[in-house]
Amino acid sequence: MTGTAAPTPRIPIAPHMQVYRPTLTMVMSIMHRLTGTALYAGTVVFVWWLVAVAAGRVAYETFLDVFGSVPGLVVLFGLTWAVLHHALGGIRHLIWDVGRAHTYPWREYLARANLIGSLTLSATLWVVFYPW
Amino acid sequence: MEDFRTPTARARGLGAARGGTRDFWYQRVTSALGVLLITGAIIVVIDSIGADYDDVRALLSNPVVVALLLLALLNFCIHMRIGMQVIIEDYVHQPMAKVLLLIVNAGFSTVIGVVGAVAIIKIAFSG
Amino acid sequence: MRAFLPLNFGTDTASWVAKGKIWNTPAGAKATRVFEIYRYDSESGRGPRLDVYHIDRGSCGPMVLDALIKIKNEIDPTLTFRRSCREGVCGSCSMSIGGRNWLACTQRIDDIEGSIRIFPLNHFPVKKDLVVDQRHVLAQHQIIQPWLKTAKPAPEGEWLQSPEDRVKLDGYYECILCFSCTGGCPSYWWNGDRYLGPAVLLQAYRWIVDSRDEATGQRLDTLEDPFRLYRCHTIMNCTKTCPKGLEPAKAIARIKAMLVARQH
Numbered sequence: 001m002t003g004t005a006a007p008t009p010r011i012p013i014a015p016h017m018q019v020y021r022p023t024l025t026m027v028m029s030i031m032h033r034l035t036g037t038a039l040y041a042g043t044v045v046f047v048w049w050l051v052a053v054a055a056g057r058v059a060y061e062t063f064l065d066v067f068g069s070v071p072g073l074v075v076l077f078g079l080t081w082a083v084l085h086h087a088l089g090g091i092r093h094l095i096w097d098v099g100r101a102h103t104y105p106w107r108e109y110l111a112r113a114n115l116i117g118s119l120t121l122s123a124t125l126w127v128v129f130y131p132w
Numbered sequence: 133m134e135d136f137r138t139p140t141a142r143a144r145g146l147g148a149a150r151g152g153t154r155d156f157w158y159q160r161v162t163s164a165l166g167v168l169l170i171t172g173a174i175i176v177v178i179d180s181i182g183a184d185y186d187d188v189r190a191l192l193s194n195p196v197v198v199a200l201l202l203l204a205l206l207n208f209c210i211h212m213r214i215g216m217q218v219i220i221e222d223y224v225h226q227p228m229a230k231v232l233l234l235i236v237n238a239g240f241s242t243v244i245g246v247v248g249a250v251a252i253i254k255i256a257f258s259g
Numbered sequence: 260m261r262a263f264l265p266l267n268f269g270t271d272t273a274s275w276v277a278k279g280k281i282w283n284t285p286a287g288a289k290a291t292r293v294f295e296i297y298r299y300d301s302e303s304g305r306g307p308r309l310d311v312y313h314i315d316r317g318s319c320g321p322m323v324l325d326a327l328i329k330i331k332n333e334i335d336p337t338l339t340f341r342r343s344c345r346e347g348v349c350g351s352c353s354m355s356i357g358g359r360n361w362l363a364c365t366q367r368i369d370d371i372e373g374s375i376r377i378f379p380l381n382h383f384p385v386k387k388d389l390v391v392d393q394r395h396v397l398a399q400h401q402i403i404q405p406w407l408k409t410a411k412p413a414p415e416g417e418w419l420q421s422p423e424d425r426v427k428l429d430g431y432y433e434c435i436l437c438f439s440c441t442g443g444c445p446s447y448w449w450n451g452d453r454y455l456g457p458a459v460l461l462q463a464y465r466w467i468v469d470s471r472d473e474a475t476g477q478r479l480d481t482l483e484d485p486f487r488l489y490r491c492h493t494i495m496n497c498t499k500t501c502p503k504g505l506e507p508a509k510a511i512a513r514i515k516a517m518l519v520a521r522q523h
């Protein structure tokens with residue numbers, strides 16, 4: 001052994017997110033978190049709506065103007081998808097929490113149903129109920 | 133600063149907090165109830181599409197709708213406070229920043245709940 | 260003291276992986292496979308790098324471990340990795356192969372398309388090349404006291420267990436502590452200093468459900484913590500990457516359910 005006391009370099013940490021092949025359930029977990037965060041912010045829109053109705057005709061018209069505009073509609077459609085995706089994702093979590101559908105291929109089916117379900121549901125709701 | 137603690141000392145840390153189950157349970161309860169409440173809330177919102185101001189007021193002063201919206205608001209304010217707390221604890225490790233954000237989170241969730249509830253009650257009692 | 264962002268968010272320059280050496284193609288090889296392998300030597304004074312090796316598939320055994328051994332024997336004797344049983348029972352050779360964690364000795368080369376990228380188990384501190392420092396996770400394993408705990412003195416013969424109770428250990432006792440699951444868990448990446456991770460929690464459950472154990476409540480006490488247990492967000496990477504086909508996420512869900520049950 002040599003007696004040189006070279007400064008110990010900082011120990012590297014093995015790469016993780018950069019090298020891990022994305023899995024469907026992992027992506028869905030991230031999306032559950034993103035949609036949850038979007039809904040967190042989206043409560044402001046919901047409360048704005050309530051306050052506008054409570055405040056009177058003028059405030060309500062303003063709300064309709066803001067959310068009838070193109071950016072406003074985009075936000076509303078985004079929130080529709082977010083709430084449906086997050087709600088279906090929540091059901092997926094509840095199923096896993098009681099120990100069901102952990103096994104291949106059921107866990108993949110659940111994750112896929114979550115995504116397909118939320119997209120078709122939000123598209124359907126808008127096609128049917130938006131006063132085109 | 134070099135950390136000379138043994139791996140055991142580091143792994144044990146401050147020990148088990150004997151907590152977390154309550155938040156976990158409330159998150160699941162508010163999720164399960166939330167499925168029903170959000171369905172109701174979505175129906176109410178859809179019902180208001182295209183309606184004029186007086187119709188919307190009438191809709192929002194229906195006692196069933198008032199109860200539904202108040203319950204939904206309470207449910208999701210609890211749900212989102214716990215949810216955002218988990219996110220903050222996951223990613224923010226600097227103690228001061230973490231505590232600050234946890235307070236902001238609790239404050240935001242409370243304010244959303246109270247302001248929303250006041251609006252609903254005001255509509256309910258002024259016809 | 261923890262940094263503002265966890266080290267592991269990618270801000271830690273000591274962990275960045277540079278391009279490494281490209282080793283020559285073996286002469287006379289017919290079908291070559293490309294292996295890109297993480298290299299790190301603390302004594303080199305340099306950071307990690309990714310070396311490229313070309314292997315003659317015709318003269319190599321079927322598994323990734325065979326290729327690693329071939330590289331060590333024939334191309335580069337400094338390549339360092341752990342292995343022992345070469346048949347999937349010792350848990351030594353777990354590593355990141357082609358974007359998921361698996362045992363090198365049970366991962367077929369031909370099941371991976373294109374170049375085969377190999378890294379040490381995700382997020383563990385690296386000692387040398389593919390060998391990681393497991394001191395922390397093993398200390399975490401000690402926390403859950405992975406042995407039979409009884410107040411009653413041991414019987415003359417054996418502790419008895421009904422066949423029904425024995426079946427409850429299936430899917431849990433088979434764990435070989437390779438830590439593939441723990442390395443693949445994003446929650447462990449961000450909070451591994453406090454979160455116990457899937458492997459240790461599956462082991463904890465293995466003792467919690469054991470009908471012979473008399474410390475169930477105490478075991479649950481040890482786990483009841485927002486970080487030790489509840490950092491699990493059911494991401495499912497653990498269950499998908501377990502090379503023994505176990506379901507750590509289910510074990511964790513069961514533990515949470517027991518903690519809820521004893522509240523009411």
Ligand code: HEM
Binds near residue numbers: 090162163166167492
């Ligand atoms: C039917 C409706 C809903 C259901 C079933 C539901 C279900 C869930 C579940 C099970 C979780 C926990 C996920 C985990 O453990 O990782 C969660 C997280 C969360 N939820 Fe909801 N949720 C619903 C609606 C909402 C709404 C309306 C909001 C916002 C106002 C919201 C905000 C959040 C947030 C911020 C999180 C944290 C996300 C995370 O930890 O990744 N949720 N939700």
Ligand code: SF4
Binds near residue numbers: 439461
């Ligand atoms: S649960 Fe599976 S992946 Fe995790 S340590 Fe045990 S054998 Fe390895």
Ligand code: FES
Binds near residue numbers: 341342344346350364
């Ligand atoms: S060498 Fe033992 S599991 Fe691979």
